[in-house]
Each structure stands twice: as structure tokens, then as C-alpha cells.
Amino acid sequence: MSAANRAWAPPDSIPRPEIVKLSNETLDLPDIPVANREDVFRIRALEMDWDIGTMTYAPEDPARIPKAPDGRRAGIFLLHGGTSDYKSLEPVARMLATKFGFKVTLMTFPGRLYLLDPSRDWPGDTLEPDGSGRTPLWTKETHITRDQYEVARDEARRESYGTVISLVAREGTEFYHRMAAWPVAFEEALRESCRREFDPSEYALYVHGHSTGGPFAMIAAQRVANVEGVLGYGSSTFAYIYTATTGDRWEFPFNHLRLRTWRDTARYLYEGLKDKGYGLPMLMELTMEKWEVGKKRTNFKAEDFVHKNGAGALEQAARVTARRLKMSGADEERLVARYLGYLRELAGPGAKPVPPVLSLHGLDDDTVTLRRCCDALPLYAAMDPAPKVACVSLGAGIHTWGLTYDDLPRGIIPPVCRLWHDAIVGGFFA
Numbered sequence: 292m293s294a295a296n297r298a299w300a301p302p303d304s305i306p307r308p309e310i311v312k313l314s315n316e317t318l319d320l321p322d323i324p325v326a327n328r329e330d331v332f333r334i335r336a337l338e339m340d341w342d343i344g345t346m347t348y349a350p351e352d353p354a355r356i357p358k359a360p361d362g363r364r365a366g367i368f369l370l371h372g373g374t375s376d377y378k379s380l381e382p383v384a385r386m387l388a389t390k391f392g393f394k395v396t397l398m399t400f401p402g403r404l405y406l407l408d409p410s411r412d413w414p415g416d417t418l419e420p421d422g423s424g425r426t427p428l429w430t431k432e433t434h435i436t437r438d439q440y441e442v443a444r445d446e447a448r449r450e451s452y453g454t455v456i457s458l459v460a461r462e463g464t465e466f467y468h469r470m471a472a473w474p475v476a477f478e479e480a481l482r483e484s485c486r487r488e489f490d491p492s493e494y495a496l497y498v499h500g501h502s503t504g505g506p507f508a509m510i511a512a513q514r515v516a517n518v519e520g521v522l523g524y525g526s527s528t529f530a531y532i533y534t535a536t537t538g539d540r541w542e543f544p545f546n547h548l549r550l551r552t553w554r555d556t557a558r559y560l561y562e563g564l565k566d567k568g569y570g571l572p573m574l575m576e577l578t579m580e581k582w583e584v585g586k587k588r589t590n591f592k593a594e595d596f597v598h599k600n601g602a603g604a605l606e607q608a609a610r611v612t613a614r615r616l617k618m619s620g621a622d623e624e625r626l627v628a629r630y631l632g633y634l635r636e637l638a639g640p641g642a643k644p645v646p647p648v649l650s651l652h653g654l655d656d657d658t659v660t661l662r663r664c665c666d667a668l669p670l671y672a673a674m675d676p677a678p679k680v681a682c683v684s685l686g687a688g689i690h691t692w693g694l695t696y697d698d699l700p701r702g703i704i705p706p707v708c709r710l711w712h713d714a715i716v717g718g719f720f721a
């Protein structure tokens with residue numbers, strides 16, 4: 292193969308000076324005029340309504356959208372992580388659109404978008420002094436009342452997570468049945484969001500899920516026909532691979548909604564500052580300052596059971612839903628199989644193969660590590676057919692996107708966007 296026809300290939304590692312160079316080159320690119328719009332729509336899944344919200348950024352002139360190797364326009368679909376909503380990835384979407392011309396759609400997880408205020412900022416704190424907790428808005432009209440849950444505290448993971456605080460939905464309540472049904476609503480939301488924005492005849496689509504969003508990006512990669520590749524940064528993968536490479540499994544029942552608190556802010560902040568010599572008082576001040584801003588984002592999490600291989604919880608959720616819908620035995624088993632199918636790749640006749648995966652890892656990401664990606668390579672290789680997977684170490688960056696440096700004034704976002712662009716147009720995913 293000639294050099295002119297050779298597909299772009301990532302190195303195993305990119306040192307910090309090169310990361311800085313990629314960042315500067317990206318920031319120096321002229322801005323492309325971009326328009327953005329919100330789309331809030333309702334889907335029906337498991338005989339329940341669900342309101343889904345997306346934000347799309349695209350060049351005002353569609354001719355500016357880059358082409359995939361097959362000649363279709365290149366679109367990017369982004370899923371945020373376990374703490375937030377679409378706003379955590381807005382800087383990434385804007386960078387991809389304004390510097391490279393991609394059409395980019397961000398989807399907020401079901402129940403995570405604050406539909407009652409145009410700012411989409413959540414009010415108050417995740418756990419209030421009166422004992423009430425922040426709960427999902429699965430539709431604009433669905434309000435979970437205090438009598439539908441209890442508050443539980445678990446210290447088994449205190450060394451890493453601090454005290455885990457969860458809202459435990461009481462059996463038979465709206466909260467309980469929504470917690471049992473959301474996985475299918477999530478799948479249907481992925482399908483519908485991509486259908487609305489990326490016509491397969493016009494777009495080759497590339498998906499990214501940050502952290503907890505990663506397993507859902509892998510779900511979309513096989514269930515949305517025009518997904519051609521998976522874009523990773525700090526991205527987890529299929530749940531069974533997560534368990535195999537970390538030894539961690541989420542054993543809570545399906546009706547536990549985990550509340551994120553200042554403890555999670557401290558956990559991620561520590562990644563980037565642990566070697567800076569800061570005293571504990573300063574770290575505490577920085578944590579609380581960031582939490583004052585961060586608590587405007589969603590900060591509750593139902594998705595651990597898909598992220599962390601909670602097979603027992605998912606089976607229980609499926610059977611609770613089957614009983615609610617009065618399903619027959621065969622239909623109930625099919626629903627259980629559908630839920631458990633979210634934990635690993637689809638296989639067998641008619642299954643779409645897992646597309647190529649480009650997995651980038653920040654040097655100081657202690658959450659989704661390069662080592663975990665490398666340890667997963669034999670599991671990818673065992674798939675039939677085996678996808679192309681690249682694990683790349685970046686010379687900067689923590690698990691979250693927001694940390695900036697003197698030599699990286701926009702953090703890790705510009706170099707990651709540049710690498711994604713080069714991989715797409717350079718044929719890595721072809």
C-alpha cells in the first residue's frame with residue numbers, strides 16, 4: 292500500500308509536547324460559523340412515556356461538514372458521563388463543530404435533563420437537609436415524591452468513593468417501575484436521536500460516550516446502522532469487559548438511584564492535583580468551590596447496572612417490568628435477554644459487528660486507565676469478528692474534560708478533537 296493510500300494510524304503514545312502542539316494548531320484554526328438547536332421529544336417504551344433531549348451543533352453551511360472515507364458526511368454523536376447532562380460535553384461539541392465542521396449531536400440520558408427551566412440547571416443540592424433527594428424527570432410531568440423512596444448510605448466503598456448515598460425506590464411506586472424500565476427507554480432514545488439527526492444515506496456516524504456513557508456508546512454502535520466507529524476519551528466499554536479488567540461489580544439492586552455529591556468532585560479533582568503539593572485545606576476549598584458550580588448538573592445515577600455489569604439487577608428489573616406488563620413466560624424471557632444483552636456485544640447471525648474503537652487515555656486518568664484498555668485487548672480479539680482497537684496514551688489529561696493547564700488553556704479538548712478528526716477523515720474507521 293502506498294503512503295498516499297495508507298490509513299491514518301495512531302501511535303501508542305503521544306508525549307506532552309506533541310499534545311501541546313496539537314492543541315495550539317487546533318486553536319489557531321479559523322472558526323467556522325455554527326448554529327445550535329435543542330430538540331426535546333417524547334418516545335414510548337414499555338408502555339411509558341419518556342422525554343428525551345438533544346443539542347445539535349452544525350456548520351451554518353452544510354458544505355463545510357467533512358466527508359468520511361465512503362463519501363458521506365461525517366457526524367458525531369456524544370454521550371456524557373455518569374455525573375452530568377449534555378452540558379459537560381458542550382465544549383467538546385463546539386470545538387468539533389467550529390474548528391473541524393462536524394455536525395455533532397449530544398443526547399442527555401433519560402431523566403437527566405432539567406425540563407422545568409430553560410437554562411437546564413438543576414436547583415438546590417442532590418440531598419437536601421430535610422432528607423429529600425434529587426430525582427429524575429423522565430417526563431416533564433413525572434415528579435417523584437418523597438414518599439416513593441428511602442435514603443440509604445453505604446460505606447463499603449468509602450476508601451475510593453466516600454459514603455455512597457442512594458435513593459431506594461419503594462416497591463410498586465412510579466419511581467420503582469421507572470427504575471425498572473429505563474434501560475429499554477435508553478436504547479430507544481439512542482435509536483430515535485440518531486434517526487432524527489443522521490440519515491444513514493447521508494451520514495457516516497461516529498459515537499463517543501464519556502466514562503459511564505461509554506457502554507451506551509457501545510450499545511449504539513451495534514444497534515444504529517450507520518455507526519462506523521467509536522471515539523474514546525476516558526470511555527468505559529462493555530460491562531463484562533469492565534468487570535474483567537477491574538474486578539469491580541455493582542451489586543446494588545436495580546431500584547437504587549445513586550446520588551453524586553461533593554465526594555465525587557473530590558475524587559476526580561484529586562487525580563489532577565495529587566502531585567501538586569497542595570495542603571488538605573486548599574483541596575477542600577477547591578472541592579467545595581467546584582461543587583457549587585457542579586451541583587447545577589444532574590448528579591444522580593441509575594446507570595451503574597449497565598456500566599458495571601449488574602446482571603442480577605438488570606434481570607430483576609426486566610422481571611419487574613414483565614410483571615407490570617403482564618407478559619407471558621416466553622415474552623418475559625425475551626425481555627430478560629434484551630436487558631442482559633446490554634452488558635456485552637451482540638453476536639450471531641444478523642448481528643452488526645462491533646466497529647473500530649479508538650480509545651484515548653489521559654496521563655492522569657485514574658478512573659478509565661490505559662492499562663484497563665490494554666488488558667481488554669484479548670477480550671476484543673475474542674469477538675467474532677474481532678474489531679480493530681487502538682489504545683493511546685496521551686501526555687496530559689485527567690478523567691474529566693475540564694482541567695486546564697498553562698500550556699493547555701482549553702485542557703485536553705483541542706488535541707482529542709484533532710485526533711478524532713484525523714482518525715475519521717484519515718480512514719482509521721474504514
